[in-house]
Amino acid sequence: MFTLAEENYLKAIFHLENEFQGEISTNAIAESMETKPSSVTDMIQKLAEKKLLTYKRYKGVQLTGSGKKVAAGVIRKHRLWEVFLVEKLSFHWDEVHEIAEQLEHIQSEELIIRLDKFLGSPDFDPHGDPIPDKHGVLKRTEKKILSEIDKNQKGVCVGVKESSPEFLQYLDKKKISIGTKIYVLGKEFFDGSMIIQVGSEQFFISHKIAENLYVQTQE
């Protein structure tokens, strides 16, 4: 079907389109993939020929319907494998990304159908990110960034924006994971830091932490 490199480009562009809006620049792709802009130009020209994205010189790219579908398929596989690694093989949520990065390229429709069933057709991966369905459709969740929650409000942690091992390990130390209830006890306007309560513990978190945690507010 598609080469490993092609799949990785499509995935990266898909993520960029969801993060920002409109067309995506060559440089943005290069940066997100840790490669050189000239390599990106080469590849997007190939992907444009295959109608996976539209591309005009100097004007950036935009995924076509089929490009989006391929990308969502890769992301579906990535996230299902992450669920497998955490739920079945007892990996910790900060250890699974690299392995899933490889597993996402295994080619077999049937494998993913069966893996999904085996895992009970999960809707979210261990970081709280939604798993695209078999048609590539992402369930949109009403999640907010913790830093946007007001004083005296509460939310349930539903995901993380950043998923570096360092950050995930910090969250573990503070006993924060998917499903954890967080109360905002105080908020400092000057630097965006917060005092929050998790379980029976109250502690301080910086703006940097608060802006990388997704919560769902309960009505």
Add this chain to the structure above:
Amino acid sequence: MFTLAEENYLKAIFHLENEFQGEISTNAIAESMETKPSSVTDMIQKLAEKKLLTYKRYKGVQLTGSGKKVAAGVIRKHRLWEVFLVEKLSFHWDEVHEIAEQLEHIQSEELIIRLDKFLGSPDFDPHGDPIPDKHGVLKRTEKKILSEIDKNQKGVCVGVKESSPEFLQYLDKKKISIGTKIYVLGKEFFDGSMIIQVGSEQFFISHKIAENLYVQTQE
């Protein structure tokens, strides 16, 4: 560590060494990998430089200790994944080879340690082939080819030599799988065909079938 192509060559050579003995010819490798002898020469020169095998021009190759270890590691991964596919995802034994062919190249020590544990540290794959241990050591089993079993003797099917879907499907139709007891009721010297009993059924099998079934005779 090693590239996909390197791993595949090492694996193919490892299998050839176990099947025949002594040094392995360029042509034999090319045939087993469905590639051209010139490509094989290129690759074995690279592998020789990396000390994964010894090679003298026109004299064939032989895996070194480390070459064998790498190959056994790949085979271990292949067979563990096959067990996973059959036991956990309910694949049929004739459907798993191609997928395992991809999964065997996933790089993660920890993944295999945990997968092995999750599967209950199996010793054999769904075709009855032994799974090398973490040091690359293969349990040798005392298996014979069914065609070598004498009249009025019985054996338990422990594996297959050939594992094409066609052959495995034939075996299914005849209700033969790993663990099935087989009685040799008659044997024709002219063409090597046999009359066997499986469960309550008695039927004829050709020499071609009999020479591709491994059985363990019971004493």
Add this chain to the structure above:
DNA sequence: TTATATTTTTAGCCTTGTCTAAAAAAATTA
């Protein structure tokens, strides 16, 4: 608007792994 800076593309080269065609070595046959 012109000059400067940034972004993007092009051109050319490299590596991996493959191939075909031709040359060289080894094995076989007469």
Add this chain to the structure above:
DNA sequence: TAATTTTTTTAGACAAGGCTAAAAATATAA
């Protein structure tokens, strides 16, 4: 032993995917 066939290697080419350096287009500043 000489001639022929088979096997193996070498030489040269190609595609994928990456890189650097330079050119071209666009954006920004004076």
